[in-house]
Amino acid sequence: MAVHRNGDAVLRSRHPIIMHLDMDAFFVNVELLSRPELRGQKIIVARDSPRSVVLSASYEARRYGVGSAMPLVRAKQMCPGATIVEPSAHYRDYSVWVMDILRDITDRVEQVSVDEAFVDLTGAVRTQGSPAAIAQKARDRIAHELNLPSSVGISSSKFIAKMASTGSKPNGLWVVPPSRVQEFLDPLPVGKLWGVGKKSNAVLESLGIHTVKQLTEYELSWLQSKFGQAAGAHLYAMARGVDPRPVVTHREEKSMGAEHTFSVDVTESEQISQAVYNLCLKVARRLRIANRQTRTLSLKIRFSDFETLARACPLGAPTASGKVMYEAVMKQLRQLGFLDQAGDAPRALRLLGIRAEKLEDSAAGVQLALLETSLTQSVPEAGVHWLEAEETMDRIHAKFGSKGLLPARLLTPPKGE
Structure with missing residues (x-):
């Protein structure tokens, strides 16, 4: 049952009209x-x-x-x-269907996660009715076509729209017009403001500032003297609902990564090698789907005592090949002393993570080297061959599923064989 709060209020045309839709659980x-x-x-x-x-x-x-x-x-x-x-494999499909319903309203959709998005309704209201009516129509379609509940917040900024959708959960709709933004914010705890973490919240409360209304009583200069220029200005703006961020329909990822937590702490080379290879293949496939390639990797290593380290892993040339990334990562782990020459870990590992950074368009290509001959030196020619093989594997996965074809290295034989 949708709950309309302030739903009849008209958002003035001179303000942006931003909707935030969040799927419920x-x-x-x-x-x-x-x-x-x-x-x-x-x-x-x-x-x-x-x-x-x-x-x-x-x-x-x-x-x-x-x-x-x-x-x-x-x-x-x-x-x-x-x-x-146990999690299933259906979430991405349903996410795509939800976003398609939103894009039937307008192309001004910014997907921020698998289950939430901002939608700029400023232009849509001219032909499709009131913001509340448009939002309710989207929610009805999601409920009828997908049998899933959703909540929506609408206001003149992303921050307030997000707060309103959270406040309308579960399965509700809340419109906060510009004239009532301050009324909406004033009773909230300061910890609810975007960008206020545990430390900032603790400092604010130690100063006797517990609600947004109390925060608005302080001048910008005072807040900046306590929290610094940028943080003070941010607090001042958020307390007044000022958020000029536009809806961004295309966001270029600056990095792509994946992590693996072992079910038990490991030191054996075979388990570590398989985990690294699997991570590299996952990251590389994401790169290829986005038509991107990476110039460098970053590694995350967590030991059994929870000590966590981050280290860079350079590549000889830009790549979107999981095999090339795997060879580079294993070589770097040995050089850093996290693995010995046999591939075993001197210290038990709890988690490994790999992130591709310094991304660029794959159309930029790769300059081929003439003198290098070892794959572990990230030879571009070898990388091209592996890339072609992995692109073929992508097409097989698309047709038969991701378990239809695996590198032999990732096939675990039955015990005793």
Whole structure:
């Protein structure tokens, strides 16, 4: 049931009209489509293993304090009797369908995650009716065509629209016109403001500033004297609902990465090698889908005692080949002493992460070297051959699924063979 708060208020035409749509418990509700018997129960979506974290939780489980990114072990303690549902492969499909519905309204759509987006309705209201009517039509389509609930906030800025959608959950709609922005913000805790983290919130509260209304009583110069020029100006603007950020329809990713947490801490070369190769293939495929290539990688290494390090991994030439990235990463891990020459880890590893940085358009090409002959020296010619093989693998995956073809290195033989 949609709840319209201030829904009849008219947003003035001289202000932007920004809608924020957020799917309600998206991962949970997608899973309920195939398991309707679990509706109304305490549900946690996560891989059921000791090292897993919560991907999402039903509102029934959230009442016990369960939240996303929480260790699953802790979530089970907080919410005994919850049903653990393994994540499926359907989220991206439903995300695409939701975004297609929004783009039927206007092409001014900025997708910010798999389950939320900003939509600039400024032009759409001229032909499609009031902002509330447009938003409700989108929500009705999502509910009827996909059987999924969503919440919407509408205002004159991204910040207030996002706050309004959060306030309308679950399954609601809230319009905050410009004339009522301050009224909307004043009673909120300062910690709710965008950009106010735990440390800033603690400092504000130590100064006796607990609500947004209290924050608006302080001059810009005073805030800057306490928090610095940039942070002080940000607090001053957010407390007044000032957010000039436009809806950006295309956002170029500056980096792409993937991480793997081992189910148990590992030192063996085969497990580490497979994990690194799998990560490199994932990152490389993302690069190819986006028609990008990378000039350098960054590595994230977490040991069994939770010490976490980040290190650079240079590449001999730009690439979008997972095989070339894998060879470079393994060589760098050995040179840094994280692996010995046999590929074993002197210190047990808990997590590995690989991120491609300094991205560029793959159309920029690669200048071929004439003298290098070793693959471990990131020879561009070898990289081109591997890239062609991986592009072929992409086409096979697109037709038969990602498990249809794997490099032999990633095939684990049965125990004893």
